[in-house]
Amino acid sequence: MNQSNKPIVWGLFAAGGTVSAFLVPALILVTCLAVPLGLLPADTLSYQHLIDLLQHVISKLITFGVLFLIIWHAAHRMRITAHDLGIRNDTVVMLICYGVAAAGSLLMLLALLKI
């Protein structure tokens, strides 16, 4: 019997969608809105603060895992939505969507290993 890669693709998609649903609104609040609004201290996103936070292996693992799942979910959904928007060349769409997600994830991995 042929093995299908659907369960893996679907599993990552569902996991990423769930992580997005629970975390992204609060993440946007903390990383983009709270400091300009004066709700969080000005040094929340300072260089030293984030470097200290990302020294621990656990925080690196969580950061990588969370962002990897979210970008995978977004990439897969954009691939499917491209079809709905009339872009029918799935091979090209797939390469762009997954390629961007893979490049971003690789960049993040290198960055986290260096920090």
Added chain:
Amino acid sequence: MSRRPYIRELSRTGWWLKQPRYVRYMAREMTALFIGLYVLILMAGLFALSKGEAAYAEFLESADGLVGLTFAVITMIFAIYHTFTWFQVTPKAMPLVIGGKRVPGAIIVGAHWAGFAVVSVALWLLAGGQT
């Protein structure tokens, strides 16, 4: 003997503008575009962070300002819409049976929102916020 075949008048790109429920469907799918771009920006920020203090300062400066803030607000709206639509389908995606009885959908959705509140407050406190 003339046949006039039925030609479906349906735009490949604009079909979803025809009905409010199609627009809602497309808005739901488009949450992925904004969330994806936001995460790519976070990844770029991490990369700048790894290159050193000067590179990170440059990144912060380029992400700052009215454009960045506008993008953040729009992304926030789409992100909350993703959360709403994702939780809304959980009773169908993971029906729960306890003691031979089906748990009502509203309870499953409500439990997810409660979890969302706990996770959000936890992240807020972790970032140094006050409640």
